[in-house]
Amino acid sequence: MDLAKKFIHTKTVVSDSGTENVSWEVDIGALKQARGNDWISDYPQLIERDLKEMSEMFPRWILVGGKETNPASCSECGEYVVPTEGKMMCLACGEPYTLNIRALIWTGLLPVQISGVEKVERNIEKLRERGQLKLPRVSGFLLVPIRIIYPSDWPHSNPSAYYTQEFFESLGTGAPSYSHEYHMNGSLSMCLFSRWHEMSIRDVIQNRIAPHALAQVKLANGERPQKWFNE
Numbered sequence: 001m002d003l004a005k006k007f008i009h010t011k012t013v014v015s016d017s018g019t020e021n022v023s024w025e026v027d028i029g030a031l032k033q034a035r036g037n038d039w040i041s042d043y044p045q046l047i048e049r050d051l052k053e054m055s056e057m058f059p060r061w062i063l064v065g066g067k068e069t070n071p072a073s074c075s076e077c078g079e080y081v082v083p084t085e086g087k088m089m090c091l092a093c094g095e096p097y098t099l100n101i102r103a104l105i106w107t108g109l110l111p112v113q114i115s116g117v118e119k120v121e122r123n124i125e126k127l128r129e130r131g132q133l134k135l136p137r138v139s140g141f142l143l144v145p146i147r148i149i150y151p152s153d154w155p156h157s158n159p160s161a162y163y164t165q166e167f168f169e170s171l172g173t174g175a176p177s178y179s180h181e182y183h184m185n186g187s188l189s190m191c192l193f194s195r196w197h198e199m200s201i202r203d204v205i206q207n208r209i210a211p212h213a214l215a216q217v218k219l220a221n222g223e224r225p226q227k228w229f230n231e
């Protein structure tokens with residue numbers, strides 16, 4: 001592995017003059033400050049693999065610090081807290097984050113196909129007309145916010161992954177609570193693994209989360225769960 005490789009993350013932030021793209025270099029040393037994530041030191045090749053694969057397949061996703069399952073936010077401006085320049089700090093204003101970081105979270109938008117899914121398309125169009133569609137839509141795809149949290153014993157157990165309420169609002173359904181049918185654990189948490197075997201974060205997104213999100217769209221359209229979940 002090329003240790004000199006730099007990983008640059010970018011986020012669009014709202015500023016006084018409109019929006020601007022802010023970029024920073026991910027500092028693996030700063031990630032080690034996250035409490036309860038000793039795997040970063042024990043398996044440095046795994047975080048490098050995830051950063052590399054994500055930069056190739058999901059270049060706009062970012063790695064942020066969190067408390068439990070939610071990202072931490074800057075006390076000054078409310079933006080995400082990211083590992084850079086030797087510490088965890090606000091990506092926008094640079095304010096150092098002084099509280100404990102306990103979770104390392106990947107967050108980004110996943111394109112989920114909605115074209116041809118009639119009931120869902122109608123609902124999204126209705127929301128758009130009323131100015132109530134909260135998620136971006138790009139041609140036939142809805143861009144769905146996802147967050148994925150490393151477990152403290154990565155890679156020996158699975159990451160947890162969450163939708164936001166806005167996804168289910170866009171589909172015209174409420175978020176399912178604990179539901180075997182929908183493969184949801186409640187609290188917007190996805191049930192993705194009946195048995196865990198080691199995968200990278202990129203692999204989890206492409207092979208577990210993407211089909212899971214598409215299944216939610218199909219179920220909201222009135223299709224049978226058995227067709228979309230084969231476990």
Ligand SMILES: [Zn+2]
Nearest residue numbers: 074077090093
């Ligand atoms: Zn800030």
